[in-house]
Amino acid sequence: xxxxxxxxxxxxxxxxxxATMNCSYKTSINNLQWYRQNSGRxxxxxxxxxxxxxxxxxxxxxxxxxxxxxxxSLLITASRAADTASYFCxxxxxxTASKLTFGTGxxxxxxx
Amino acid sequence: GAVVxxxxxxxxxxxxxxxxxxxxxxxxQATTMFWYRQFPKQxxxxxxxxxxxxxxxxxxxxxxxxxxxxxxxxxxxxxxxxSAHPEDSSFYICSANRAGALGDTQYFGPxxxxxxx
Numbered sequence: 001x002x003x004x005x006x007x008x009x010x011x012x013x014x015x016x017x018x019a020t021m022n023c024s025y026k027t028s029i030n031n032l033q034w035y036r037q038n039s040g041r042x043x044x045x046x047x048x049x050x051x052x053x054x055x056x057x058x059x060x061x062x063x064x065x066x067x068x069x070x071x072x073s074l075l076i077t078a079s080r081a082a083d084t085a086s087y088f089c090x091x092x093x094x095x096t097a098s099k100l101t102f103g104t105g106x107x108x109x110x111x112x
Numbered sequence: 113g114a115v116v117x118x119x120x121x122x123x124x125x126x127x128x129x130x131x132x133x134x135x136x137x138x139x140x141q142a143t144t145m146f147w148y149r150q151f152p153k154q155x156x157x158x159x160x161x162x163x164x165x166x167x168x169x170x171x172x173x174x175x176x177x178x179x180x181x182x183x184x185x186x187x188x189x190x191x192x193x194x195s196a197h198p199e200d201s202s203f204y205i206c207s208a209n210r211a212g213a214l215g216d217t218q219y220f221g222p223x224x225x226x227x228x229x
Contacts, residue, residue, distance in 0.1 A: 031215070035220075040203070040225070041223065042205055042220045042221055042223045043156075043205070043207075043220040044220075045217070045218075045219075048217075088156070098144065098146075098216040099146070099161065100146070100158070100207075100218060101158070102148075102155045102156045102157075102158075103155060104154075104155050105154075
């Protein structure tokens with residue numbers, strides 16, 4: 001399997017703190033995307049970063065990409081209880097347009 | 113925004129029966145759709161790529177005769193789990209690929225929870 005690894009597997013923080021999740025992958029990529037999934041629901045697309053980009057921001061989200069280390073991080077600043085969910089990175093590889101390979105996911109719990 | 117629906121949202125069936133799950137792109141056409149399976153507390157695993165007007169492409173280890181995929185129109189793909197068994201119980205999620213000027217984007221359906229008794 002070419003599935004990526006994410007760490008930590010689970011993260012519990014208090015509201016207002018920052019949450020950082022990491023993703024590592026194995027093959028060359030075109031893009032890396034981050035998704036959120038609430039329990040028992042579908043996926044919500046958060047942000048896409050291209051292989052030639054190093055950092056991207058969207059609201060309280062900050063994503064970095066290091067292609068030399070084949071890794072990415074997702075930072076959620078000033079977390080809220082509503083951010084409680086599982087977060088997955090997904091990569092699409094060179095030559096296989098749109099076929100996504102998902103990481104193992106991080107379960108984030110934000111408590112009041 | 114692009115919307116993808118799945119039907120049914122949950123289904124319970126007896127072992128040995130077949131179950132059909134529909135995936136529809138509601139406001140765009142999708143020549144390519146994807147079917148994923150997700151077991152509890154695990155990630156999504158790609159099962160197959162559904163291509164409109166042609167045969168689906170299955171990932172290694174996924175039985176094509178077990179999981180029948182039909183993509184007869186640009187807005188509908190169906191996954192039929194044939195002769196379902198308890199080990200097929202899972203969360204099945206589809207996505208529809210939307211082509212754009214800046215590249216392709218996948219939009220995910222809300223998922224179908226299958227429970228086989």
